[in-house]
Amino acid sequence: MSKEILDTLITPSDTKIIFFIIDGLGGLPMEGRGGSELEVANLPNLDQLAAQSACGLLEPVGAGISPGSGPAHLALFGYDPIKYSIGRGVLSALGIDFELKPGDVAARANFATMDREGRVIDRRAGRISDTTNQQLCQRLKKEVFLGPDIQWFFEPEKEHRAAFVLRGEGLSSEISDTDPQKTPFPPKEPKALESNADKAARLVKEFLAQAQKTLQDEEKANMILLRGFAQYHPIPSMSERFGLKAVAIANYPMYRGLARLVGMDILPPCPDIAGEIAALAQNYEKSYNFFFIHIKEADTKGEDGNFAGKIKVLEDVDRFIPQVLALRPDVLVVTGDHSTPSVLASHSWHPVPVILHSKYARVDKVDKFDEISCLAGSLGQQPMVNLLPLALAHSLKLIKYGA
Amino acid sequence: MSKEILDTLITPSDTKIIFFIIDGLGGLPMEGRGGSELEVANLPNLDQLAAQSACGLLEPVGAGISPGSGPAHLALFGYDPIKYSIGRGVLSALGIDFELKPGDVAARANFATMDREGRVIDRRAGRISDTTNQQLCQRLKKEVFLGPDIQWFFEPEKEHRAAFVLRGEGLSSEISDTDPQKTPFPPKEPKALESNADKAARLVKEFLAQAQKTLQDEEKANMILLRGFAQYHPIPSMSERFGLKAVAIANYPMYRGLARLVGMDILPPCPDIAGEIAALAQNYEKSYNFFFIHIKEADTKGEDGNFAGKIKVLEDVDRFIPQVLALRPDVLVVTGDHSTPSVLASHSWHPVPVILHSKYARVDKVDKFDEISCLAGSLGQQPMVNLLPLALAHSLKLIKYGA
Numbered sequence: 001m002s003k004e005i006l007d008t009l010i011t012p013s014d015t016k017i018i019f020f021i022i023d024g025l026g027g028l029p030m031e032g033r034g035g036s037e038l039e040v041a042n043l044p045n046l047d048q049l050a051a052q053s054a055c056g057l058l059e060p061v062g063a064g065i066s067p068g069s070g071p072a073h074l075a076l077f078g079y080d081p082i083k084y085s086i087g088r089g090v091l092s093a094l095g096i097d098f099e100l101k102p103g104d105v106a107a108r109a110n111f112a113t114m115d116r117e118g119r120v121i122d123r124r125a126g127r128i129s130d131t132t133n134q135q136l137c138q139r140l141k142k143e144v145f146l147g148p149d150i151q152w153f154f155e156p157e158k159e160h161r162a163a164f165v166l167r168g169e170g171l172s173s174e175i176s177d178t179d180p181q182k183t184p185f186p187p188k189e190p191k192a193l194e195s196n197a198d199k200a201a202r203l204v205k206e207f208l209a210q211a212q213k214t215l216q217d218e219e220k221a222n223m224i225l226l227r228g229f230a231q232y233h234p235i236p237s238m239s240e241r242f243g244l245k246a247v248a249i250a251n252y253p254m255y256r257g258l259a260r261l262v263g264m265d266i267l268p269p270c271p272d273i274a275g276e277i278a279a280l281a282q283n284y285e286k287s288y289n290f291f292f293i294h295i296k297e298a299d300t301k302g303e304d305g306n307f308a309g310k311i312k313v314l315e316d317v318d319r320f321i322p323q324v325l326a327l328r329p330d331v332l333v334v335t336g337d338h339s340t341p342s343v344l345a346s347h348s349w350h351p352v353p354v355i356l357h358s359k360y361a362r363v364d365k366v367d368k369f370d371e372i373s374c375l376a377g378s379l380g381q382q383p384m385v386n387l388l389p390l391a392l393a394h395s396l397k398l399i400k401y402g403a
Numbered sequence: 404m405s406k407e408i409l410d411t412l413i414t415p416s417d418t419k420i421i422f423f424i425i426d427g428l429g430g431l432p433m434e435g436r437g438g439s440e441l442e443v444a445n446l447p448n449l450d451q452l453a454a455q456s457a458c459g460l461l462e463p464v465g466a467g468i469s470p471g472s473g474p475a476h477l478a479l480f481g482y483d484p485i486k487y488s489i490g491r492g493v494l495s496a497l498g499i500d501f502e503l504k505p506g507d508v509a510a511r512a513n514f515a516t517m518d519r520e521g522r523v524i525d526r527r528a529g530r531i532s533d534t535t536n537q538q539l540c541q542r543l544k545k546e547v548f549l550g551p552d553i554q555w556f557f558e559p560e561k562e563h564r565a566a567f568v569l570r571g572e573g574l575s576s577e578i579s580d581t582d583p584q585k586t587p588f589p590p591k592e593p594k595a596l597e598s599n600a601d602k603a604a605r606l607v608k609e610f611l612a613q614a615q616k617t618l619q620d621e622e623k624a625n626m627i628l629l630r631g632f633a634q635y636h637p638i639p640s641m642s643e644r645f646g647l648k649a650v651a652i653a654n655y656p657m658y659r660g661l662a663r664l665v666g667m668d669i670l671p672p673c674p675d676i677a678g679e680i681a682a683l684a685q686n687y688e689k690s691y692n693f694f695f696i697h698i699k700e701a702d703t704k705g706e707d708g709n710f711a712g713k714i715k716v717l718e719d720v721d722r723f724i725p726q727v728l729a730l731r732p733d734v735l736v737v738t739g740d741h742s743t744p745s746v747l748a749s750h751s752w753h754p755v756p757v758i759l760h761s762k763y764a765r766v767d768k769v770d771k772f773d774e775i776s777c778l779a780g781s782l783g784q785q786p787m788v789n790l791l792p793l794a795l796a797h798s799l800k801l802i803k804y805g806a
Contacts, residue, residue: 005485009468360746362431362753364775378775380784382466389467393752400750401464402471402484403494 005401006389010243015330015395018291021076022317024299025336026352026371030307030343037307037342038353038370041314045321050355051367056379057351058387060338066349072337073258077238078388087173087230093163094257096155100232105173105200108228109154109162111136111221119184124160125221136221137162144210146203164226172197175204177227187225237263238290242392245287249276250294259292277320284327302340310342330395332357333387351381358394408804409792413646418733418798421694424479425720427702428739429755429774433710433746440710440745441756441773444717448724453758454770459782460754461790463741469750475740476661480641481791490576490633496566497660499558503635508576508603510632512557512565514539514624522587527563528624539624540565547613549606567629575600578607580630590628640666641693645795648690652679653697662695680723687730705743713745733798735760736790754784761797
C-alpha cells in the first residue's frame with residue numbers, strides 16, 4: 001500500500017513497540033543435522049512465544065533478492081527498500097557510526113599497494129593492522145589540505161578499510177571509482193559523470209594526489225583506492241513518518257548508523273546480549289515508544305558457515321525472551337533482517353520467520369519458531385516493509401482509512 | 404494485477420455471481436470465550452460450504468490498515484481502494500441514499516450550539532432528536548436561497564447530523580472546514596484552498612449566514628458546522644468495467660449508496676435478513692448476473708463489543724445459506740468487507756475469511772469457516788481487490804490473457 005496513505009493515519013499513543021531483531025535469523029537445513037538452525041535449536045521460550053502470537057514469514061526486498069544490511073533494515077523500519085536506496089559510500093560511513101550531514105559525499109576507501117610503474121599490486125595493502133590504519137589516517141589528517149571551504153574525513157574501519165567523506169557546498173557523488181578492481185592495473189582517474197560533479201571530482205583527485213605523497217614511503221599502504229561514491233540525502237525520520245519516538249540498542253556501528261538514518265536515538269554499545277537487554281529494561285520507562293534491539297551474532301555465525309555456532313547464539317538469545325516479555329510491551333516483534341543460512345555462509349533471499357505478539361494478534365496454530373512451522377502463521381508470507389504498519393496497527397497507533 | 408488488463412479480458416456470459424457480504428465478519432478471540440466469534444459460533448451450513456469450496460483470507464486495503472466502509476466495499480467490488488478514494492462528504496451523502504450528480508460538492512453537517520459571544524459550545528447541539536433535525540432541515544429549505552443557478556440540499560441523518568450538497572456549475576470542494584473541532588471556539592471561515600474554489604466558498608459562506616439567521620431563535624441547534632468537503636466524480640461502473648449487470652440488496656443507506664456509486668441497481672430496503680434473502684430469490688431470474696447482498700448486523704454487534712450478539716447474528720445468517728445455495732449460483736462468495744472484532748469494538752486491519760464456491764473452485768481441506776481454519780485455504784491470503792477478478796474467472800467471464 002502507498003506509504004503516503006499510511007503516514008496520514010498515524011495517531012499519537014503511549015503504547016510501546018519492541019522490535020527484537022536477530023540478524024541473519026532465517027536459515028536452511030544442513031545435511032546430517034536434522035533441519036535448519038532454528039529447527040534444530042532448543043528454543044523453549046521462543047516456541048512458547050510463537051504459540052501465543054501471530055506468526056509468519058517476511059520477504060525483505062523481493063523474490064530471490066538477498067539484501068544487504070542497509071535495505072533489510074530499512075524494510076524493517078517501514079521504509080520501501082527500493083525507493084529509499086542508500087549508496088555504498090553512505091553505508092560505509094554509517095558503518096563506522098560517522099555522523100553524516102546532508103550533502104556529504106562519502107566513498108569506501110582501501111589502503112592499497114602500488115608498484116613503481118604505478119600499478120596497483122595489492123588492493124588491500126597486505127591487510128595492514130587496525131593500528132597501522134589508524135596511524136595512517138592521522139597522518140593524512142595532518143598533511144592533506146583541500147582549501148578553507150572543504151571539510152574532509154578519512155576514518156579508519158578495520159584492516160585496510162576506511163571511509164572517506166567530503167563536506168562542502170556544491171558537491172555531487174556522480175564520480176567514477178578509482179579502484180581498478182583487478183591487479184596489476186593502474187588506479188583509475190576519478191571522473192565527473194555529470195557536469196555538476198566537476199568540483200567534487202577535482203577535490204577527490206587533489207585528495208588522492210596529496211594522500212599518495214603523504215604515503216609514498218609506506219611499504220604496503222602507499223596509496224588509496226576509492227569506490228561507491230554516494231551523497232547523503234536525509235530521509236523522513238520515523239518520528240516524522242510514524243510519530244514514533246524510537247531508540248536503538250545495537251552493538252555494531254553499522255546498525256547504529258542505520259538507526260540514526262531514520263532518526264532514532266542511539267544508546268551506547270553494550271558488551272554483550274545481556275547488556276543490551278539490561279539497556280532495554282533501563283530505558284523502557286522513558287518517553288520512547290519504539291525500541292529497536294539488534295543481536296548481531298547469529299548473522300556472524302551464519303556468515304562463517306558455522307551451523308553449530310549459530311544454533312548456540314539462537315539458544316543464548318532464547319534465554320532472554322522472558323526478560324523482554326516481562327516489560328509487557330504492547331507489541332513485541334521477534335524476527336531477523338534477512339536469512340543467513342550457514343550452508344550458504346552468506347545473506348540469502350529466503351523469507352525470515354517472524355513472531356508478532358500483542359493482545360490483538362490473530363493467534364494461530366504455530367507453536368514452534370522455525371521457517372516451516374511459521375508457514376501456517378496468520379501473518380502469512382508478506383513483504384518485510386509491511387511489518388511496521390502491522391506493529392503500528394496492533395499497538396493502536398493507526399486510525400481508520402476512509403469513512 | 405493491473406485492473407486495466409483485467410478490464411480487457413471481460414467476455415459476456417449468463418453465469419451468475421452472488422456476493423454474500425457479512426459486514427465486519429472477521430474477529431478475534433475474546434478471553435475466556437474459547438476463540439473468535441466465528442470459531443465459537445455454531446455454523447453448520449457455512450462449515451459445510453467451506454468444506455466444498457475454496458477458502459482464504461482477504462486484506463481489504465493494506466497491511467495494518469483498518470478500512471472504513473467506503474474503501475472496503477470498493478475493494479469488494481473490484482476497485483483499488485487507494486486509487487478510487489471517496490471523500491468524507493460524498494460518503495456522507497451516499498450514507499443517506501442521496502443521489503449525487505457529477506460535480507456535486509458534499510459535506511458532513513452538524514447542527515451545533517453557539518453562545519452569545521459567537522463561540523461553539525456544543526458541536527452536537529445536545530444531540531437533538533431525529534424529528535427536530537428533520538423539521539429544521541425543512542425550515543432551511545424554505546428560507547435559504549442561494550440564487551437561481553445553484554441547487555442545494557440539506558438532508559437529515561440522525562440526531563444532530565445532516566448532509567449538505569451544493570449543485571451548480573464551476574464548483575470545487577477545495578474548501579476548509581468550518582468545524583473548530585473543539586469548544587468553546589468560534590466556527591472557522593470556509594476558505595477557498597485554491598483559486599477555483601472561490602465560488603463554492605462564497606456560496607458556503609452565504610448558506611451558513613442565512614442558515615444562522617433561520618436558526619437564530621433555536622435553543623440548541625442555532626447554527627451549522629460543515630466539514631469534509633468533497634466533490635463527486637463518477638467512477639466507471641461495474642457494467643462498464645466488468646460487463647456485470649449488478650443489483651444490490653442492502654438495508655442500510657450507506658451500502659446502497661456505495662452500490663449506486665459503482666452503478667448497481669438498488670432494490671428497496673427489506674425489514675430483515677429473511678427479507679433480503681427473499682428479495683434475492685425473487686430477483687434471481689431477472690437479467691442480473693451479479694448480486695450484492697449485504698448483512699449489516701454482524702458489524703453492529705462487533706462495534707458494540709457484543710461478542711455473544713455477534714455470534715447470534717452469525718448463527719442467524721448461517722440458517723439462510725441453504726436458501727442461497729438453492730439458487731445454484733455459478734459463483735457464491737461469502738465474506739465480509741473488513742473485520743470488526745468485538746474485543747476491539749471497531750473496524751480492524753485483520754484479514755477477512757472468504758469462501759468461494761463454484762464448480763471450478765480449487766476445493767481445499769478447510770472444513771470450518773473461521774479465521775484460522777481459512778489460513779489453509781487454496782485462496783491463501785490476498786488483497787480484497789482480487790476477489791472480483793477471481794469471481795469473474797470462476798464464472799467463466801474472463802478470456803485468456805495473451806496468446
